[in-house]
Amino acid sequence: MLRVGLIGFGTVGSGVYERITNSKDKLKQLLGKEVEIAAILVKDRQKQRTADVDAFVTTSWEQFCNKANFDIIFEAIGGIEPALSYTAEWLERGVPVVTANKKLVAEKGQILEGLADQHSTYYGYEAAVAGGIPIINALKGTLATTAISRVSGILNGTTNYMLTEMIEHHRGFADVLLEAQELGYAESDPTDDLEGFDAWYKIRILSRLCFGSWPLANEFPRKGVSAIKDWHVEVGERIGFKIKLIAEAWHDGTQVRGSVKPAFLTQTEQLASVRGVTNGISIEGESINQLLFIGPGAGKEATANSMVEDFLFNERTKHSERGWGVGSEVQNEQLTHSFVFLTPAERETALQWVKENQIAVMDTYSHHEGEGWIIERTDSTPFETYPIYGDVSTRRRVEAIHSAQFGSF
């Protein structure tokens, strides 16, 4: 008998319960023994649960720990404490812990991986990055010795879902946020999604796997979607640019750098078509050119599937070597242009600024709320600015189609 301890029974925890319960025969065949969910730890004993639960449920950590000699712990409560102490306690007993908690992994992963090593066990966090996409074990396994120069992508399902719904169906911010929460995509505090913290935790985890060491948080600046104005999006849409929350990390030859920020993607960028709760990750390196991983970035089934697969993968491969990325220097500069947005009051200052700094303005687009200027990339501007990824010349084609249909703007 393989005894499972489940910490948390919300969106993800209940998904793990269902995934295990529904695949008992397959698991028995793979593992050679029955799997039993021996105990579940929750916070609120009175809460109405949707699923019928055939397991011991408790709010007491002591009762949970005393219930069984667990063979595997799944942690899905989120946050640092008490998740950190709970995880450490079981790793110290030599029991593998599998988690979806990206905050805990990004902030304390170094300590917890160290504990797992020390006690010859496993700390698995496949589900912590990009929900259902099996990126973590790909990086630790079949890409472990591939020199990676950049990792980038759309890592937050909630905000990508919100941006898609708001742009394509003209829905309001509060309405789509509520829906993302109801669908189980959002964090318990959605500020984590909206202000880019969630994507920031995930890119730091990917950075560790691609470049070999845990990055310092303050080396990864972060900006969320809350500062995006509707009219910025409208101007971008007119010329076929898609706004996305982009997280990236790259090796510049001397150090690893990274960031999370909203950016415009031209139609030449494959990630521009990643819509809804879907996430997309691009891995670049000399011998692989570019690998793209696209799939569900959040939600009960996809995330639970990753947690269970993470455990099974470790069970089947635990005696083989796994590695951490080797990293290589980025060769080609991707960002050549920026989109600057100006209110009418900023226009004069902006004209002065481009003149003084000899910045080439390629195009200007007017809107009743202000102007959008495409400029040559500069490291910083005093105005609201978004990087542009991709070939900006595609805007000409979109403009031509747009003006043929609607007249010029």
Ligand SMILES: NC(=O)C1=CN([C@@H]2O[C@H](COP(=O)(O)OP(=O)(O)OC[C@H]3O[C@@H](n4cnc5c(N)ncnc54)[C@H](OP(=O)(O)O)[C@@H]3O)[C@@H](O)[C@H]2O)C=CC1
């Ligand atoms: N939702 C998603 O799509 C994804 C979520 N994740 C991550 O998975 C984790 C869980 O997320 P999610 O399932 O959405 O969150 P939920 O809020 O739906 O569930 C959290 C669960 O944890 C329990 N819990 C919270 N605090 C404690 C505590 N101190 N002691 C015991 N139990 C506690 C809650 O108990 P109770 O039920 O009694 O309130 C609840 O069952 C987070 O780290 C999140 O970032 C990762 C990928 C995708």
Ligand SMILES: N[C@@H](CC=O)C(=O)O
């Ligand atoms: N809130 C997260 C959940 C998955 O990690 C997201 O929206 O991506």
